[in-house]
Amino acid sequence: MPTLLWEPPEAMVERAELTRYMRERGFARYEDLWHWSVEDLEGFWGSIWDHFGVAGGYERVLASSEMPGATWFPGARVNYAEHLFRDRDPDAVAIVHASELRGQAELTWGELRSQAARIAAGLRALGVERGDRVAAYMPNIPEAVAAFLATASLGAVWSSCSPDFGARSVIDRYAQIEPKVLLAVDGYRYNGRDFDRRETVEGIAAEVGGRVVTLGYLDGSGWEEGFEGEGDLAFEHVPFDHPLWVLYSSGTTGLPKAIVQGQGGILLEHLKKLHLHVDARPGDRVFWFTTTGWMMWNFLVSGLLTEAAIVLYDGSPGHPDMGVLWDLADSAGITCFGTSAAYIAACMKAGVEPAAGRDLSRLRAVGSTGSPLSPEGFRWVYEHVGADTWLFSTSGGTDLCTAFVGGCPLLPVYEGELQARALGASVEAWDPEGRPLVGEVGELVITRPMPSMPLYLWNDPDGERYRESYFDMYPGIWRHGDWIEITERGTAIISGRSDSTINRGGVRMGTAEIYRAVLAVDEVVDALVVDVPRDGGESYMPLFVVLREGEALDDDLVGRIRTRIREDCSPRHVPNDVVAVREVPRTLSGKVLELPVKRILMGTPPEQAASRDSLANPSALDFFVSWSTSRSREP
Numbered sequence: 001m002p003t004l005l006w007e008p009p010e011a012m013v014e015r016a017e018l019t020r021y022m023r024e025r026g027f028a029r030y031e032d033l034w035h036w037s038v039e040d041l042e043g044f045w046g047s048i049w050d051h052f053g054v055a056g057g058y059e060r061v062l063a064s065s066e067m068p069g070a071t072w073f074p075g076a077r078v079n080y081a082e083h084l085f086r087d088r089d090p091d092a093v094a095i096v097h098a099s100e101l102r103g104q105a106e107l108t109w110g111e112l113r114s115q116a117a118r119i120a121a122g123l124r125a126l127g128v129e130r131g132d133r134v135a136a137y138m139p140n141i142p143e144a145v146a147a148f149l150a151t152a153s154l155g156a157v158w159s160s161c162s163p164d165f166g167a168r169s170v171i172d173r174y175a176q177i178e179p180k181v182l183l184a185v186d187g188y189r190y191n192g193r194d195f196d197r198r199e200t201v202e203g204i205a206a207e208v209g210g211r212v213v214t215l216g217y218l219d220g221s222g223w224e225e226g227f228e229g230e231g232d233l234a235f236e237h238v239p240f241d242h243p244l245w246v247l248y249s250s251g252t253t254g255l256p257k258a259i260v261q262g263q264g265g266i267l268l269e270h271l272k273k274l275h276l277h278v279d280a281r282p283g284d285r286v287f288w289f290t291t292t293g294w295m296m297w298n299f300l301v302s303g304l305l306t307e308a309a310i311v312l313y314d315g316s317p318g319h320p321d322m323g324v325l326w327d328l329a330d331s332a333g334i335t336c337f338g339t340s341a342a343y344i345a346a347c348m349k350a351g352v353e354p355a356a357g358r359d360l361s362r363l364r365a366v367g368s369t370g371s372p373l374s375p376e377g378f379r380w381v382y383e384h385v386g387a388d389t390w391l392f393s394t395s396g397g398t399d400l401c402t403a404f405v406g407g408c409p410l411l412p413v414y415e416g417e418l419q420a421r422a423l424g425a426s427v428e429a430w431d432p433e434g435r436p437l438v439g440e441v442g443e444l445v446i447t448r449p450m451p452s453m454p455l456y457l458w459n460d461p462d463g464e465r466y467r468e469s470y471f472d473m474y475p476g477i478w479r480h481g482d483w484i485e486i487t488e489r490g491t492a493i494i495s496g497r498s499d500s501t502i503n504r505g506g507v508r509m510g511t512a513e514i515y516r517a518v519l520a521v522d523e524v525v526d527a528l529v530v531d532v533p534r535d536g537g538e539s540y541m542p543l544f545v546v547l548r549e550g551e552a553l554d555d556d557l558v559g560r561i562r563t564r565i566r567e568d569c570s571p572r573h574v575p576n577d578v579v580a581v582r583e584v585p586r587t588l589s590g591k592v593l594e595l596p597v598k599r600i601l602m603g604t605p606p607e608q609a610a611s612r613d614s615l616a617n618p619s620a621l622d623f624f625v626s627w628s629t630s631r632s633r634e635p
Contacts, residue, residue: 002375003415005382006390012364016409018276021051030410030420031490038426038448041065045072045268045424045451052271054083058240062449067476068466070449073240078264080244081152082235084304085113094304095142096285096332099314100189101217104331106309107142113233115146120153121229126211128180130155130236133246135179135210137163137170137201139188139314140292143215143223145301147183152244152263155236156180159246162293163188163195165588167203169613173248174208176258176458182210187218191316194218240264241455247295247398250587250614257469258458261401265451269402269424270302277392277422278336278367279409284308288338288367289317289325294589295398296338296369308335317343322350330358337363340370341393342590344377347384349525349548354385365390369403370590372494374516375416393418395494397480399470400452405444405484405492417491424450427492429484434474441485441510443498446478453478483510499595502531502541504572511594517568518543521561523551528584529575530598542601543575544624546584553580579627585610585620596621601628 013019018030025047027033037044042061049058059075088094090110098104107115128134134151138144139162151158159177161170163185174182182205187196196218205212214224241262249257274280286303287310290296303310311332317325329337347354354360366381366389373393381391392407395418404425411419421427429442436442457466473479483501485493496510503509511529518527526546533539545561547553558578566574585593596610606625612618 001414002417004412005378005415006388006413008390008409008411009388012390013410015281016279017281018279018408018410021276024051030408034421034423034490037423041424041448048268048272048424049073052275054078054267054271055086056237065449067449067478068453068463068471070453071241072449072451073264076240076264077237078240078267079153079155079235079237080263080267081116081149081233082237083267084149085109085233088113093309095145095310095312097142097312097314098328098332099139099141099312100192100316100319101220101314102141104328112142112146112149115143116149116153117231117233118228119147119223120150120233121231122213122223122227123150123154123156123181125229126181126213128154128156130238131157131243132181133157133159133177133179135174135177135182135208136160136292137165137182137184137197137204138215138292139163139185139217140290140297140312141217141314142312143217144292145304145312148245148301150233153233153235155238155242157243157246157260159248160292160297162291162588163197164190164291164616165293166613166618167200169588169611170204171207172611172613173256173258174204176255177246179208179210182208182212183215184212185215185217189218189315191319238263243455245298246458247298247401249398250589250591256614257465259399260455260458261452262455265453265455266298266302266401267305269400269450269452270299271305272423273299273402274303274306277403277407277409278303279365279407280306280308280336282307284335284364285311285333285362286336286338287311287313287329287332287334289313289340289343290338291588295401298401300338318346322347322352323354326352326354326358326360329354329360329363333362335362336365336367338367338369340590341368341373341377342370344368344373344380345519346525348377348380349519352384360386363389365392365407367392367394367407369394369396369406371592372496372512373416374512374519376516376520378413378415395482395484395492399454399480400450402450402452404446404450405494414489414491417487417493420490421486421492427484427486429486430474430477434477438486439488441483441493441495443473444480444482444484444494445474446480497594502529502573504531504539504541504570509569509573511592513569514543514565514573517564518545518561520568521557521564523548523557524561526584528581528592528594528597530594530601532598532601541573541575542577542579544579544581544584546582547580553578581620581623583617583620585618585624586616587614588616590616593621597624600624601631603628
């Protein structure tokens, strides 16, 4: 049995919306509720519609359960923004926001609705209608939230990129969807530096098209003169499967997939997830550190579907120091602090003490996603944030804009494990022959449809790319591309991407397990490992490590790294070489670039192996290109 770290106090269980939902349907155990939710899809998703009072009627819940191509709620007419603004107290706080440019402030529901109404009027004046695309090149600020809600109110389709994305990365995304309007900031501030983006916006617009509307964020001037209009916010009622937004895959090795998700599907999934799984309640303040270029921004905005306020932050998590987000937790009264496993690991390495000198008494929960949270990360939260903290590690993806394994406020937290499979998410671990596994690692699959699954991929008229992306291994079954173990207790362990698994002598291991071992060495702050096939012999497995400032990679350190991997992972996964690098290349959403680096080391031209504009730190690839070239010259 793994270490039990936390159990929900009785008062929390009694207050939880999930408890009320379960009791109304006659369930005493979460496990029984989950089984019903995936076995009776029509009963479950119909109950979500009713429980949260979604307006209007429908012909039936699920007209076709085929994957891909499930047909949900035919005959329904919905509007995501209308539901979000329904019955709001105009004086209540909707958003707490802060950035490197602006001090902390609050935005009420009345102010948010007024902003969205003025932007919607401005978009209408520019000819934006139902189905048109509105693209944004904006940071994580209230104006972006208001612009999204304005777009949704019109039945138009939203898409956003963070202004730290390079021009080519934005063009690769927006050229696919041909926006009618591009909303863009003049610049932004990050890590104490100002970045003027006006020239970049001009270059994007020249290739993407559409009318550019500028928000003076860097200079503080607001929306350009004449853009905002007058009038109250009106709502276009659209079919359940009408597009709400377009999200994108990372695009590291090709054109990013433009993933289209529907108004109704996202509304129901996020009502379920934010209320029942995140347990966002009246008076809460829900935060997730994200940019507008990551699906967690869309998820965070859906926190407004609950009675909680959401907290936005635009800026570096390390400026002026690694405590800045914990300072925000104190000053903003954050109750749910959402972040990434990488951020928690960075706090551990930097020796951050979140509770020291800060009032975190309101902080009830910490959420982690983006990559598997190590057991050490679990322990760190309980030792340094608070022993009474509900820590929920979650796993999901841009593809469904949700987590389908993760938090449950009624269940205990075990070290290194995700608490449960989400309601309505028929998640299983399968072997290569399609047999379900319990207590063993297998491919993460979803065996029955969910409403927030993509409607389609943009510019994929026959659905071929959609099928190849998710249904190639098991026809009719969603294969997500992660390794997962479902334990006997119903918890889950994610061990990394299945397409970056390292098989050495028949022993398969996810890279996350290797990183956990390596990062336990104090001198190492980041790592990347790949396994490169060789003709006629055993593959070559180099490990690249980023060292703490002032440290050197000597024989002693290499020996300790090898020993740690041998003891924690397996002798077969001890790397052939350990190489020091300045930084590990990552995508704009923070994921380690394993496959492109592997391809470069196999001789693939770097411009074919990875799109540099899809990277947060494209110069980090230069080392691997030169290192691969130098090795190819060796006798």
